Amino acid sequence: MSKESxxxxxxxxxxxxxxxxxxxxxxxxxxFRRDRRTLVLLTIVPVITMLVFGLALGGEVNxxxxxxxxxxxxxxxxNLGNNITSVLENDxxxxxxxxxxxxxxxxxVENGKFYASILIPAxxxxxxxxxxAFGNVTPSFYIYIDATKxxxxxxxxxxxxxxxxxxxxxxxxxxxxxLAHEGAExxxxxxxxxxxxxxxxxxxxxxxxxxxxxxxxxQGTQDRLYATPLRSSERLLGYVIGLLLIATIMVTVIxxxxxxxxxxxxxxxxxxxxxxxxxxxxxxxxxSVFLANFAxxxxxxxxxxxxxxxxxxxxGGLLIPVVGLPLxxxxxxxxxxxxxxxxxxxGIMLKGWGFKELWLDFTVVAGMCLIxxxxxxxxxxxxxxx
Amino acid sequence: MAVENEYAxxxxxxxxxxxxxxxxAVDGLNLKIRKGEIYALIGANGSGKTxxxxxxxxxxxxxxxxxxxxxxxxxxxxxxxxxxIGVAPQDYSIYFDLSLEENVRFFSRLYGMKKAEYEPRCxxxxxxxxxxxxxxxxxxxxxxxxxxxxxxxCALIHSPxxxxxxxxxxxxxxxxxxxxxxxFRSLKEKGVTLVITSHVMDEAEKxxxxxxxxxxxxxxxxxxxxxxxxxxxxxxxxxxxKLSEGVVVDE
Numbered sequence: 001m002s003k004e005s006x007x008x009x010x011x012x013x014x015x016x017x018x019x020x021x022x023x024x025x026x027x028x029x030x031x032f033r034r035d036r037r038t039l040v041l042l043t044i045v046p047v048i049t050m051l052v053f054g055l056a057l058g059g060e061v062n063x064x065x066x067x068x069x070x071x072x073x074x075x076x077x078x079n080l081g082n083n084i085t086s087v088l089e090n091d092x093x094x095x096x097x098x099x100x101x102x103x104x105x106x107x108x109v110e111n112g113k114f115y116a117s118i119l120i121p122a123x124x125x126x127x128x129x130x131x132x133a134f135g136n137v138t139p140s141f142y143i144y145i146d147a148t149k150x151x152x153x154x155x156x157x158x159x160x161x162x163x164x165x166x167x168x169x170x171x172x173x174x175x176x177x178x179l180a181h182e183g184a185e186x187x188x189x190x191x192x193x194x195x196x197x198x199x200x201x202x203x204x205x206x207x208x209x210x211x212x213x214x215x216x217x218x219q220g221t222q223d224r225l226y227a228t229p230l231r232s233s234e235r236l237l238g239y240v241i242g243l244l245l246i247a248t249i250m251v252t253v254i255x256x257x258x259x260x261x262x263x264x265x266x267x268x269x270x271x272x273x274x275x276x277x278x279x280x281x282x283x284x285x286x287x288s289v290f291l292a293n294f295a296x297x298x299x300x301x302x303x304x305x306x307x308x309x310x311x312x313x314x315x316g317g318l319l320i321p322v323v324g325l326p327l328x329x330x331x332x333x334x335x336x337x338x339x340x341x342x343x344x345x346x347g348i349m350l351k352g353w354g355f356k357e358l359w360l361d362f363t364v365v366a367g368m369c370l371i372x373x374x375x376x377x378x379x380x381x382x383x384x385x386x
Numbered sequence: 387m388a389v390e391n392e393y394a395x396x397x398x399x400x401x402x403x404x405x406x407x408x409x410x411a412v413d414g415l416n417l418k419i420r421k422g423e424i425y426a427l428i429g430a431n432g433s434g435k436t437x438x439x440x441x442x443x444x445x446x447x448x449x450x451x452x453x454x455x456x457x458x459x460x461x462x463x464x465x466x467x468x469x470x471i472g473v474a475p476q477d478y479s480i481y482f483d484l485s486l487e488e489n490v491r492f493f494s495r496l497y498g499m500k501k502a503e504y505e506p507r508c509x510x511x512x513x514x515x516x517x518x519x520x521x522x523x524x525x526x527x528x529x530x531x532x533x534x535x536x537x538x539x540c541a542l543i544h545s546p547x548x549x550x551x552x553x554x555x556x557x558x559x560x561x562x563x564x565x566x567x568x569x570f571r572s573l574k575e576k577g578v579t580l581v582i583t584s585h586v587m588d589e590a591e592k593x594x595x596x597x598x599x600x601x602x603x604x605x606x607x608x609x610x611x612x613x614x615x616x617x618x619x620x621x622x623x624x625x626x627x628k629l630s631e632g633v634v635v636d637e
Binding site for chain 2: 017019020022023026027030031034035215219220221223224225226227228229230
């Protein structure tokens with residue numbers, strides 16, 4: 001220890017250096033700047049996906065939760081409201097709550113707990129009988145429906161139409177539809193875009209992220225980095241800044257395409273949307289640094305993209321809303337980040353929701369960030385020990 | 387000049403067993419490398435040279451044993467010495483998708499060097515290592531020898547006190563190899579301690595002292611002359627073969 005004075009140990013190594021962090025960030029960006037073809041591919045692919053998914057997102061889903069308030073009264077021996085509800089009850093496309101009122105149901109549709117609230121008025125059977133006898137009235141019932149998901153809406157309306165036809169055999173019923181979320185109504189293409197953005201963020205960041213980290217291993221630069229003053233936290237943060245910058249540019253391109261070419265709508269706050277994208281992206285950057293641990297070369301690294309993307313796609317609500325999945329599968333949906341990502345992007349873009357409605361999704365995504373951050377730090381540190 | 391009994395690097399009973407595979411990659415290594423000497427760690431591939439270097443630089447945690455670099459305990463105090471050591475690992479260990487200059491600048495930033503410090507130093511290194519013309523070129527387009535020199539430039543940018551060259555002269559043509567050794571000598575004259583590993587035995591002749599490694603163990607150590615006299619041999623290779631008889635290599 002006496003010889004310590006021979007070399008002056010300058011306080012040259014601050015506990016955290018933003019300079020070193022930025023060095024990593026710049027390097028990461030520079031590396032990808034050189035690899036433009038990959039970046040262009042990664043940007044063009046989502047645009048094509050958007051189109052394909054948007055057009056293909058038709059069809060119907062099952063188990064859509066709806067509220068039905070049946071006030072119909074017996075008239076000349078008929079209670080057609082009861083007939084309709086009993087048919088609806090057996091329809092697998094909808095999952096009915098009879099205990100909630102129509103007005104309560106409207107609030108639930110607005111906050112996303114239910115997708116439709118239906119009111120069969122007291123005079124429904126009476127009007128129907130009158131229509132059949134005199135043709136002077138048209139029986140109506142009221143539907144307050146979330147039209148931001150065409151597949152869900154198609155299921156609900158399909159189930160109702162069939163129930164009416166089956167129980168009455170008549171088509172002359174007036175369905176008074178009120179669209180939730182201030183009348184927001186979307187086609188498959190509109191709806192595809194938020195989900196595709198969420199999905200694409202995952203795909204993109206996992207590929208780009210895992211490759212960045214794996215490259216250090218392949219090129220042998222990792223060993224060199226361990227011998228420099230660079231700390232693992234700085235390294236991690238450097239990757240994050242670099243990768244998020246790349247991601248931001250690409251998300252912007254995707255959004256511009258979505259909005260100006262495909263006419264997607266952003267009803268909510270654009271800044272909240274960007275914040276959501278960054279937070280969601282952050283979780284995946286950390287995740288990819290952690291995953292990179294298990295890849296020995298770039299070929300293996302790329303496999304992590306489908307490995308994370310496909311379960312996310314199947315369970316995260318990209319193709320089928322989570323409520324439409326078999327019950328035993330649903331718990332898995334809630335551990336997949338994409339589920340919350342889609343909630344955030346759809347909430348902000350389609351429904352015009354703000355932080356008030358989405359705080360839970362924000363919290364969960366932030367929590368996932370923290371978990372993957374811890375895993376990433378542990379994995380970066382652990383590599384020195386094996 | 388090398389200073390007697392003043393050590394830049396000391397290891398005691400250093401052992402490394404990798405989690406994967408139960409083989410002792412390094413098996414009780416006792417190293418004493420003097421300040422300002424050129425020390426050559428010689429051994430076949432898999433003899434534990436790189437593992438030893440990685441432990442000494444703090445990149446890898448030892449299974450047991452102690453390491454001291456510049457009187458600092460490694461890995462505990464590894465952060466204190468990072469500015470004083472430079473490593474040119476066995477693979478080129480540079481970013482192939484960055485230009486030569488970008489690589490060197492990146493590492494200078496990790497050492498906290500300011501532009502005013504970096505620029506003259508980079509110029510100097512480019513000149514010495516004869517890289518000036520290619521400084522803007524992507525390193526993936528450079529020849530093997532140039533990649534090697536880029537790697538060396540990255541290791542030296544912060545003017546370290548101890549430099550590790552892991553297989554620095556592998557695949558390098560004889561002219562360039564001679565040049566490397568001249569340059570190593572010039573670094574030594576400036577008081578830099580050099581640790582060079584190689585699996586080429588005759589490389590060792592040019593070092594001040596040699597450590598012969600086999601299966602994670604040191605089998606002989608000393609200056610080339612001492613060793614040759616001691617073992618009554620003409621070349622280092624001969625000594626190596628003599629000493630290797632009877633040592634079972636556990637691959």
